[in-house]
Amino acid sequence: MGLDIELVIESSDSDSFSSPSGIAYFSPPRDTDTFIALAGMWEKPCFIPARGFPDPASSMAVAHYGRVIVDTVEDADGWGTATISRELANECLESKRSHALDYTGEWISAPQYAYPGWLRLHELKSALEFSGIETSHLSTDFQLAMDVMKSIEMRGGFSRMVFWFDY
Template sequence: MGTDINAFLEKTDREDSPSFSGIPHDQTWLFGKFCINRDYHLFDALANGRSVQFDPSEVERHALYPPRGIPADLSYDVAIEYYDLIMEPADIDSRFSTGYEFVSKSEAEIRVSTGRSHYGQVTALWPYSEKSPLWSVVSKPYFHNPGWLTLEEIREALDHFKITMSEVDIEFRALLRAMEELDQESSPWHVRLTFWFEK
C-alpha cells in the first residue's frame, strides 16, 4: 500500500492577526482541498512523508522543515477530516449535526496509547458551546507526519531537495499559484498549506 497526502490551503484575515495565532478558537478558513498525485520525492521534501517508514540511516536527505504537527487553529473543514470527536453516546444530541465522527473516551485512550493518535481541542459548535467553548478530539489513527508550511517555506523545502516546478504535477503547481495570489502584500489574507500523510 502506498502513501498519500491530504493537502489543504487555509487562510486567516490579516486585519485580525499578523499571522496564524495557534489558538483553537481563533477563526481560520479553508480556501480549498487539493488532490495531489503520489510523488514520494515531494512528500519527503515537505515533511518526510514517505521516508519516515525507513531507518534514518537509509534516508539520503531529510526535510528541511521536520513535521510540526497539526496546527491548533485548524479551520472547521480541516478539523473534521483530521479528528474524531470524543463524546459519549448519552451526550450526543441527534438534533444537531457536528460534522465529526464520534469516539468514546475509552476508545480515544486506546488510540493514544498505541502512539498512533494524539489529543487536541477544537471550537465547539452551538448548542454544545453553551456548556464548553472547546471540544476534546483525537486524531484518526491512520494519519502521520502532520504539518504546515508557508509559501516561502515550501519553496525552500523544494530547493533543499533540488525539486523544480517542471518536476511536480499540475495540481501542486496550481496550489502554489493559489498561494502566490493570496500571499501578496495587497491581499487581505495570510495563507498556509496544512497537510498530513496516510498509508
C-alpha cells in the same frame, strides 16, 4: 509509491495565524519525493522538519484531520464529520497513534494519519528546491494548492499549507 498526502490551505489576516480560515482541501496523488520534501523520511533530510499540527488550526483542517469522540452511535448523528468511539479514541491516544486536538467538543487526530506539519509559501518553495523538485513536476492538485497560496498573498493576506499523510 509513498503515502497519501492530504492538505488544507489556510489564510489569515495576521502573520500569527491566531484565527486561520480554511480555504481549500486537497488530496494530491501519492508522490514519495514530495512526501520527503515536506516531512523527510527514510533518513532523507528535508528543509524544515514537520512541525506537527498547528494550534490553532482552521475548522476545515480540524474537520479533515480529526475525529469527534462520541460515546454512542446516536451521539455521532448531527456532527457532519467523521467520528470515533471513546473506547477506540482512548486506545489510540494511549498507543500514541492519535493526539488530542484543541477544538469545540472532544477531538483527536485520525489514527491513520501521521507526520502533520505546516509550511508557509516561501518555506514550501524552499523545501521543494532543497529536495530538487521542480514545481512543474508536481501534480496538478499540488500546483493548484500553491496557486491558491500565491493568490492569498498577492491580495495582502498570509497563507500556509497544513499537511499530513494517510497510511
